[in-house]
Amino acid sequence: MGLLECCARCLIGAPFASLVATGLCFFGVALFCGCGHEALTGTEQLIETYFSKNYQDYEFLIDVIHGFQYFIYGTAAFFFLYGALLLAEGFYTTGAVRQIFGDYRTTICGKGLSATFVGITYVLTIIWLLVFACSAVPVYIYFNTWTTCQSIGNPTKTSASIGTLCADARMYGVLPWNAFPGKVCGSNLLSICKTSEFQMTFHLFIAAFVGAAATLVSLVTFIIATTYNFAVLRLMGRGTKF
Template sequence: MKLGVESSSYKCTGHNILLAGQPSMPGVEKLAILTITIPKFIVGTTLQLSFLNRQVLWLESRAGLLECCARCLVGAPFASLVATGLCFFGVALFCGCGHEALTGTEKLIETYFSKNYQDYEYLINVIHAFQYVIYGTASFFFLYGALLLAEGFYTTGAVRQIFGDYKTTICGKGLSATFVGITYALTVVWLLVFACSAVPVYIYFNTWTTCQSIAFPSKTSASIGSLCADARMYGVLPWNAFPGKVCGSNLLSICKTAEFQMTFHLFIAAFVGAAATLVSLLTFMIAATYNFAVLKLMGRGTKF
């Protein structure tokens, strides 16, 4: 039997066996080639399937992560988040700048307005007491802001799912009512703090205005020597304190010192911080009241 030339070619994944133009091989050799090629083909296919499985698992994990992030964003209390950031910023600004401004005021009083320690001893005790109160205020508000944020996550999630299977507990409603009451009380107290923080700004502004009149005498008809800053007039020092006031060019030299300028600006920053904290408390109060009202009127309570 004459051996012919085969015109066909055998193909396999990753391996091409070209038999065209070559004499036909015996059946045993073909069987040996197939025995080597088929396992390689099976291994390659298995690796490809394993890679595809890993890709599918990775995509599923990404989808689960995105779904989790979407749920978190849906349940996030954006009003409470903004209020918390504003509260932290305002309290830090008020406490930090207020503390340093009180220290600067103490130095100005004992350097320029009174030479007798007995005259400003009470003022120094009050300043030190306020500084300790500032430490406690900062700690309390940072803790309370975190608690209000956590409570905001709880109540906002409950309100978002109020028509679903979510059930609010009686304990949860009571906790929300407690936070609403505490926030109302803190807002009223902080209104007083905000008003008090405006007093030193007013005193320093009047002193700075007097200095401007001394620096530009053409803007006023009064004599320079009669333009004074009297600490006794504001109750900072007792009336028997000496000298208790600074007038004319001496007052102008005080206003030009870096210590006076820094203290004045620190009191302004503390006032701004108090205003930011007040806005954050009002935001907390509105958000907490709304969430509590929805839970109270529309929520379904349980006994636990």
């Protein structure tokens, strides 16, 4: 067998769906975890600097942020490992397809492993839908703040008084209602929106949201690929005596 023919057979048997899903998963998780971690750190600094001078007001928020950051560490490690396992499972099943007319026979262990991957991937997709929804919340909050700043910067486009246009961290549950001042209004808010800290944090949350969306798409692709792989193994196993 020549080198060219060998390479052609390898390309034909490659699990392209699993390869695409793995690459998308790694990209999405890296974007979500990296940008999400830095965005949470930026949010902590903005709250400390502009919205509350009393540590007790945002002590619980700091604990929540640190908890999410640890969650991000675990998520990154888990998905990189799980993506590699799903890619290996794709190569395993494709190897079975390539040998469908040979001496290869599927085993109960092989089919059970594929079924396990299908079930785990379905559960992960449902969980990640919640993560995806949660990642949209800070984007919504920052977008509302940015929109308010645009209104302050262009007073002719709004009938409200500039002094009444505020960003209140308390109304989103970021700070307790007894936090002081808890909100920033008018020209002070506009100056915050112009800072590099605010702009960077806002864009980092957008990037994290995009990463969560990419990871969700990769999981859906994995569902399709693993379900197809399991169906192939089931069909190959029919008529086989175990």
